[in-house]
Amino acid sequence: MDIKFKDQSPEKLKTPLLTIPVKEQGLKDPVIRVLDRLLKGRLSERIERSRFTGAQGSTLLYPTEGRLPASHLLLLGMGKEPEIESHAWRKSAARAAKEAIGLWAQEIDFFLPPFGDVSKISGPIAEGALLSSYQFLKYRSDDRRPQPLRTFNLVKPGFRRTSETDRGLRLAQELTPGVFLARDLINEPPSISTATYLAEQALQHCRSQRVKVEVWGKKKIAAMNLAGLLAVNRGSQEEPRFVMIRYQPQGKPQKKVALIGKGITFDSGGLSLKSSKAMETMKLDMSGAAAIIGTMSVIANLQPKADVTGYIPTTDNLPSGTAQKPGDIIRYLNNKTVEVLNTDAEGRLILADALALAAKEKPDYIVNLATLTGACMVALGTEVAGIFGNDQPLVDQLIRSGREAGEKLWQLPLVKEYREDIKSSVADIKNVGGIHGGAITAALFLQEFVANRPWAHLDIAGPAFTDKENALSTKGGTGFGVLTLLKFLEGL
Ligand code: BES
Ligand code: ZN
Ligand code: ZN
Numbered sequence: 001m002d003i004k005f006k007d008q009s010p011e012k013l014k015t016p017l018l019t020i021p022v023k024e025q026g027l028k029d030p031v032i033r034v035l036d037r038l039l040k041g042r043l044s045e046r047i048e049r050s051r052f053t054g055a056q057g058s059t060l061l062y063p064t065e066g067r068l069p070a071s072h073l074l075l076l077g078m079g080k081e082p083e084i085e086s087h088a089w090r091k092s093a094a095r096a097a098k099e100a101i102g103l104w105a106q107e108i109d110f111f112l113p114p115f116g117d118v119s120k121i122s123g124p125i126a127e128g129a130l131l132s133s134y135q136f137l138k139y140r141s142d143d144r145r146p147q148p149l150r151t152f153n154l155v156k157p158g159f160r161r162t163s164e165t166d167r168g169l170r171l172a173q174e175l176t177p178g179v180f181l182a183r184d185l186i187n188e189p190p191s192i193s194t195a196t197y198l199a200e201q202a203l204q205h206c207r208s209q210r211v212k213v214e215v216w217g218k219k220k221i222a223a224m225n226l227a228g229l230l231a232v233n234r235g236s237q238e239e240p241r242f243v244m245i246r247y248q249p250q251g252k253p254q255k256k257v258a259l260i261g262k263g264i265t266f267d268s269g270g271l272s273l274k275s276s277k278a279m280e281t282m283k284l285d286m287s288g289a290a291a292i293i294g295t296m297s298v299i300a301n302l303q304p305k306a307d308v309t310g311y312i313p314t315t316d317n318l319p320s321g322t323a324q325k326p327g328d329i330i331r332y333l334n335n336k337t338v339e340v341l342n343t344d345a346e347g348r349l350i351l352a353d354a355l356a357l358a359a360k361e362k363p364d365y366i367v368n369l370a371t372l373t374g375a376c377m378v379a380l381g382t383e384v385a386g387i388f389g390n391d392q393p394l395v396d397q398l399i400r401s402g403r404e405a406g407e408k409l410w411q412l413p414l415v416k417e418y419r420e421d422i423k424s425s426v427a428d429i430k431n432v433g434g435i436h437g438g439a440i441t442a443a444l445f446l447q448e449f450v451a452n453r454p455w456a457h458l459d460i461a462g463p464a465f466t467d468k469e470n471a472l473s474t475k476g477g478t479g480f481g482v483l484t485l486l487k488f489l490e491g492l
Pocket of ligand 2: 269347
């Protein structure tokens with residue numbers, strides 16, 4: 001999609017769809033008045049009849065029937081907050097783009113109103129337009145596919161480019177492919193998107209001058225004593241992989257960051273087998289890994305000043321005669337022992353290896369992403385990820401990055417008292433807690449492996465996958481986490 005600025009008055013634009021964002025009670029804005037005058041009052045009449053007020057998220061589509069050079073007007077309600085959050089712009093652009101596709105229009109003109117600061121909003125608007133265009137059609141054979149949007153114009157009378165506006169557009173175009181890659185990896189069927197496949201994809205999409213990718217096979221994983229990954233992999237016909245993706249900035253790095261993603265390519269539960277219903281979406285269980293691969297595939301376009309290493313433990317989790325059994329004990333490379341009481345709590349088992357290994361490098365920050373618990377979904381639903389951490393500034397920074405990226409993170413507590421729930425009688429800890437607070441006991445389990453380094457854990461079980469299409473994503477993998485991580489890295 002071609003995204004560009006256009007210095008023109010909206011009423012003169014010959015376009016299939018002219019989009020005008022309006023604030024609540026902002027229907028007397030000059031641009032609306034000009035258009036209404038040209039339409040001889042029909043627009044205000046229509047606004048009144050439809051009771052459109054500009055409330056956040058509301059839209060009004062108006063066909064001009066040849067009375068204006070633009071064939072349709074789309075009014076987008078932006079709400080009445082004094083300052084509109086960047087995500088509202090992202091969503092409104094996505095809605096406008098979807099509307100254009102519905103009209104079979106290949107071009108759209110999006111008016112940048114005076115109440116939005118161009119240098120701040122054009123990046124998110126471009127992101128919204130791009131994100132809404134994602135489709136996963138490689139397995140569909142129906143032929144009536146809507147035409148993709150070809151051109152998205154940002155219209156601003158008297159517009160003058162600055163390095164900031166250019167950078168916003170460039171980054172939107174260069175970073176959204178990272179989200180798309182994550183979505184593709186998640187949407188791919190689980191018998192294709194295996195550990196071997198993920199490693200190959202990481203090599204194919206991340207390797208560049210500044211980014212090195214290293215893939216460990218089963219032998220090396222055993223030699224490095226990644227005991228959790230081996231234990232979970234025991235039931236499988238597929239080999240496990242451990243992938244490391246390292247970006248090094250030009251000059252001396254400011255900070256060292258470890259990013260870790262859960263890469264369970266299919267979670268059947270293992271011998272603690274899930275129900276068939278619960279398994280239906282379990283190809284999503286590598287969404288944490290997908291977010292890291294997506295992020296690392298575009299990191300060189302962002303050029304953060306930090307040294308960033310992605311760590312991805314990956315395997316499927318299946319039952320068989322060789323599978324690990326409830327009651328088995330794993331000894332980790334930091335010498336901690338874990339009693340496996342439920343083979344369906346496998347994410348924490350493979351993350352423990354990666355956390356312990358990453359902590360040995362003494363990074364300034366460790367951030368892990370994982371579709372870890374159903375309990376986190378129960379607590380926060382499908383729009384919001386849980387975030388836990390032992391370092392409040394790091395957690396705060398990630399929450400802020402999430403807000404800018406349009407990805408909601410809500411902090412949940414690492415309740416010390418619940419540490420009791422993961423005590424084992426035969427090993428140091430066990431891999432399940434009690435019936436309550438499952439997202440918290442999972443996080444407490446992970447904390448055992450971070451060697452007190454500043455660490456944050458994002459439980460993305462809810463937002464990683466959507467069963468309803470929305471403006472910014474189709475059904476399936478959302479790529480949640482990629483934009484948050486990139487914002488976070490940009491700020492280091
Ligand atoms: N992959 C699941 C968590 C999950 C559930 C993600 C639903 C997305 C949607 C994880 O491995 C799991 O099975 N967790 C168990 C833990 C329990 C056995 C302690 C759960 O949440 O039920
Ligand atoms: Zn599981
Ligand atoms: Zn899982």
